Amino acid sequence: MSSAFPPRDPGEEGALAPELLVRMYQLMLRSRCLEERLIRMNKQGDGFFWVGGPGEEALNTSLGLLVHKGQGPEYDYLHLHYRATATLLAMGADPVDTLRQMKNTATDPYSAGRNFCNHYSVRKWNVAPVSSPIGVQLSMAPGTAMANKRAGGRGITIVQSGDAGTAEGDFSTCLIWCSLPGRELPCLILVENNQWGISTPYAEQHAEKHIADRARPFGIKSAVVDGNDAEVAYRELKKAMDYVRTERKPFLLEAMVSRLYGHSSASGANFVPDEVDCLVIFEKKLIERKLMTRAAMDDLKARCTQELLEASKRVREEPQPRGDSIWKHVFAERDLVRERPSQDGGKNGAH
């Protein structure tokens, strides 16, 4: 099994390997360009709603690179939230598919034009459908973590939530079920703390110093890390994932991140200049270490922006879902667990 996992990075204890850093930067930049295209599409009327992850790229790119990708309980399960754009891109998703979901075309592979942008669902990679009601994923994660444990391999479950999402009862459900004595689950609980829940400030909601401190009474190990530093994010995430993979026990990682375009299109989706930008920090580091030049970064950004602009124009011409497909994808059309037709022979979508 272990040979299928990403190779250990030689510079794990110090700086990460130069090739890895450049790869991470390319992915983070691509994700930012994609978000900026999505925001423009929404403002131009090519999509009803935008929510996404500008400001969370350092952490989410690292997650996408570290995940053990595949289908079934031998592989990692992902219960993401709606800011995980960079994770999907780092896993190898086509950004054009995200544009399709924004435009709600019939060609959108995540929801066939039914859902908001950045609401992924990829069966072949164990990516559970992203839920708009916040916190739901935290109750589902122990289920797949149990499947990981029973399968006996090294697959783990990773569940993400924002800071405000931890006020939901689902968060407690997750902590309780992951830490039952003698039945601990291999689940990484990842809290991406951008200090806001739409317009509710973190400081008014949390008596505890860190959300990670809530893990302690459950005997769950935890850490708080700077999610805006790509190198720190990658290294700390890897450490936490290695722990869960090896020990088959939960871990709570709280990463401090930014929200660079506000909550969503509902709050205007305008750039917030006084937030820390992980991409700017990373660019400075790469230039200082002479791994990339400013000109090369600018050129990459220009090419990415142009490529996505052209793709968005093509997506505009793709078909919308037909009215007579309205009942499709509402119920399962076959029993996916036992691979046999469901009891009504798959007609359940027809009424």
Ligand SMILES: Cc1ncc(C[n+]2csc(CCOP(=O)(O)OP(=O)(O)O)c2C)c(N)n1
């Ligand atoms: C159950 C539920 N309650 C309220 C909402 C409305 N809502 C959408 S996003 C959000 C804030 C979530 O904040 P946080 O969990 O910190 O994540 P962030 O959006 O900041 O990444 C709220 C309250 C919702 N979608 N679902």
